[in-house]
Amino acid sequence: MNAAGFRRLAVATWVATFVLIVLGGIVRVSGSGLGCGPEGSGFHGWPFCNGDLVPGLDLNAVIEYAHRVAAGLVGLMILSLFLLAQSRRVEARGLRPLTAGLLVLVVAQAGLGGLTVEEGLDERLVAAHLGLAMLLLGGLLLLVRMSASARSTSADHRRSSKGVRWLAWATAVIVLATIVAGGYMAGTQNYGRPDYRLGDGAHHACGKEFPTCNGDFMPFGQSRLVDIHLTHRAFMYLAVLLTIALVVAAQRRRATAPLVARRARILGLLVVLQVLLGALNVWLDEYELLIVAHLALGTLVWAAALDTALASSLVRATVAEPTAAQPAVRPAAARAS
Template identity: 35%
Template sequence: MTWTPSRALRRLTVATALATYLLVVMGGVVRVSGSGLGCGDRDQWPLCHGGLLPPLERTALIEFTHRWVAAIATGLVIALAVVVWTRYRNVRWLRNGATAIVVLFIAQIVLGAITVEFNLPSGVIMIHLANALLLLGALVWIAVTTATAGSARARPSLGTVRLAGVAVAATYVLALSGALVVDQGAGAACAGWPLCGNGFQFSAGRFADINLLHRVVAAIVVLLLGYSMVKMRRARPGDRALRLATLSVTLLIVAQVAAGALLVDQHLPAAVRGIHLALASALWACVVVSAVIARGVTSTEVAGGTRLDRSLAARVAAS
């Protein structure tokens, strides 16, 4: 008995991934704009300054929007888990993936509560973002795998598949190095770009070292991503989805580098910091998309697990 995901399930997975992306971005906007208490202290939740609607103030509107995005994302994650556990519980990878997403989401809520309760303690911001990216990556993986289930894409070479995995890991490390800069308050430690000082001097001091470390990691990861995207695209030149995904990664890399330089040049304005975070999250998601597609969807999901159907197995063996 083969498994074919319904159109409703595919749409639900995509909607949940998009809502989670917006939640990650809005969380960053709240942080960089100083809007964490835009609706008053935590005792007023779910009200905003004592009312059901926020006042027409920037911080209140930002925080209130963040709350609504969080509510929508929570509802979608719950809906996805319920649908999978009730209708697709025999599809092992999907059931396990939905369970992992629920665990990550609960952890995200707990970390968010700790962040508010203890007024942004050092280390928690970084862990909070690290968990958020894992959650987003898991949802993107499920969305892409579900959308491409049953397609006849053949796997590329083992080396290319491994390179895709390295690209995902490297992008995650890059995001964590950026989170470390935010966590330590080292964003303004290097006044120049691409290095510190006047732009061509090395760092001086611990905070500048952290900032420069992020830039060195970024340079290495950019080169690695450029190489890996070319290799994946060449592995299946006729795959339109993979071509679009790798092109998106390339464009996001360029945009992210430009945003990073502008961030330094403009002395860390909140708007550019928000854009920088949004681009970083989008880059992470697109790298995951590229890696999932590059691995090839060569199997048909069946009740109790995954196996190759005969016709597709023959294609893989012949390739």
């Protein structure tokens, strides 16, 4: 496979991982997280499904098993990227350690998924599982950008100011924290557990109020579930403020760093849509489609935030087709002598 094929595989793996994350959300809201066996099932519930290699036709088991199959496919795609990066068919400066890291991440993610099932969908493990998925997606985005063809212009890669770079990376980190806090909140919902009741957990701990919460703005200390919900909101508010600051700063410097300015605008638009979608999730009853859409859009917000940070840090192409060595060009002064 040549360099162009490697880039296409990297993009396809990123897309497949995004789909896998969304599928994980479907597993969650459909109550299928324990579809292959209850808490404490051991190998009977993972990697097997109710003791079988292939599950029966129970809907929850099929949904959970589909998520596992998709995870296996993503793992094989990442393994392929790793093996290709080790070969000499692609000049892979910097890609070998990155693909090795991605391979470690996907193996760790599979193990964490099994532990999450074994521990009955503990909210801490649910949040960690989601956070690790975001890191995997982020690593794949870095791989895509590093392996991009050198078609961008030199104007696209003019250096951003140090302030913009710091702001971009701070925004990406807080967006990631917001998602992990949201995953922890989702983990309190008891989807798929025998004790599940509609409306339990932290989802509606503030009632149907946003931006207020139970008649106040940020009433931490009312209860554990309220605190979990408000932690997610607190990170969200900080992410919004940082995004606004980043968009403004990037637009002021768009003449010198147009790529960062463009990506910051995309991030700003996605953040606005995500806040509106999050508000709908509070104002309305629990609708599975809205919850999954919130996860999908939040994942895109994370990707956009990281992409903006990478653009500000001048991540350039490092993969190219092997070419014959070109003769060295003597300096003009040497030729004159």
